[in-house]
Amino acid sequence: MRIALAYLSVILLWATTPLAIKWSIESAGFLFGVTARMAIGTLCVLLVLLLSKHRLVWHGKAQLTYTAVALQIYGSMLVIYWAAQFIPSGWISVIAGLTPLITALLAALWLGEQSLTWGKLLSYFMGIAGLLIMFGSALDLNHDAVLGMAGVLFGVFLQAFSAVWVKRIDAKLPALVQVAGGLLLALLAYILTWRVVGEQLPTEVSFISSASILYLGVVATTLGFVLYYYLLTQLETTQVALITLVCPVMALLLGHTINHELLTQKIIIGTALILTALFIHLFFDRFLRLKKQ
Secondary structure: OHHHHHHHHHHHHHHHHHHHHHHHOOOOOHHHHHHHHHHHHHHHHHHHHHHOOOOOOOOHHHHHHHHHHHHHHHHHHHHHHHHOOOOOHHHHHHHHOOHHHHHHHHHHHHOOOOOOOHHHHHHHHHHHHHHHHHHHHHHHHOHHHHHHHHHHHHHHHHHHHHHHHHHHHOOOOOHHHHHHHHHHHHHHHHHHHHHHHOOOOOOOOOHHHHHHHHHHHHHHHHHHHHHHHHHHHHOOHHHHHOHHHHHHHHHHHHHHHHOOOOOOHHHHHHHHHHHHHHHHHHHHHHHHHHHHO
């Protein structure tokens, strides 16, 4: 029952995060929204770290790991928050569904992992086809929507690159320590960005934006992280990866129902192709192995 509750919670958290990002930047601006979220998330994660038996370490490999994690928390999230200004929230979740495919491709190229099987190649082809259809739908909207999609795709690439880099460093640090160190470095980068850009604090932040920032910082960043790694210790990786098949559909429906976001035939077809690509990526090669036995 505990595992099932954690699984359902992670699905709900991941499915609602894109809409919360969209709401958090409506009156506050994307830079304030993401910086405030990470400041709150950093405080919460450091509190969890303090209550746990883990402590931050600062040897060479640890510093490299924190830098790699910060690449995702700062680089990827900054770009995605910027892109969220221009596209419906559900699109963010759909494009993020490509993360396992991009991660596997980078792992094959950088770590030498044997992941370029026929099943994986088929999944890449279908994923690209779905992405092209999504870009076509963005062209139907406006030029900014195309920029938004490109931004999310670049953010997903940075996230995958960060994951493979952490694995290459192989510092063998607990996940909580990795994220706490990465959050600290990322928060410093966000503050530096504020100084360089000369951003001003928003004069007025709506209730929905404030609530969304608080939700993202306390719940999505902290609780979502703890529950996700709890599931990784209790279930097979493929079972956890199924979450990425469910969340895009839920995120699209939430955005369409609650935020009245556009849901066209092209978006549905592109989403279906990307989710099919992810399913093939996860299970096609396993099915072939079972068939040979």
